[in-house]
Amino acid sequence: MMHRNAALNLPLPPAAKRALPEITAPRPSREQAEEAVRTLLLWAGDDPGREGLRDTPARVARAYEEFFSGYQEDPVALLARSFEETEGYDEMVVLRDIRVESHCEHHMVPIIGRAHVAYLPEGRVVGISKLARVVEAYARRLQIQEKLTAQVANSIQEVLRPRGVAVVIEASHQCMTTRGVHKPGVSMITSRMLGAFREDAGLRREFLAMTRGAAAPEA
């Protein structure tokens, strides 16, 4: 079913195209999820029955609800409310240093970093908090950084239809810093440039200059 974006009166893509995975299995109960944590605790070599661990499965389930709350969010709907009374403002809008807290889909450990998001308005602007909410909605899922970067840019382009969108994410992956190759201090930088940002090197430079000196991601 096509939804309508009330503010823009543009057709929105169906939920299936909004990057939500199609899951056929029924959602496990909370008790089943907690049982799975008990299994992991035992497997790690500890006693899930001891006092300090007794409430841990419930805590982990609550933490997962928070870490993965993005599956309940619709980024397209978040961007649907926009404002047209801008006196023709058509310069770059940049939101920099948006904290990114995500989890890598390979190891389910944190990806911590910063996102910088810019767009060139075409007749309408969006509330700036919505740009941060879109980052959050995609970050609070299991991710790889490339996909997260592309999803943020694509959804802004799709809903707002600006002249261009630029997204840069710089993040540290704990699967690289605390395990495996153990390389602390390494960060990954990804970018997705759409429209005018892709075509115009000068615009890209302006955007990158505006975000230079932004806070480095924490490990």
Ligand SMILES: Nc1nc2c(ncn2[C@@H]2O[C@H](COP(=O)(O)OP(=O)(O)OP(=O)(O)O)[C@@H](O)[C@H]2O)c(=O)[nH]1
């Ligand atoms: N491209 C990309 N790779 C990622 C991201 N997060 C983690 N990875 C990498 O995904 C890869 C998964 O590789 P595998 O060889 O299947 O997993 P692994 O045996 O645990 O690999 P190591 O981390 O090298 O120990 C690793 O190289 C990770 O560093 C990401 O956001 N983007």
Ligand SMILES: [Zn+2]
């Ligand atoms: Zn990983």
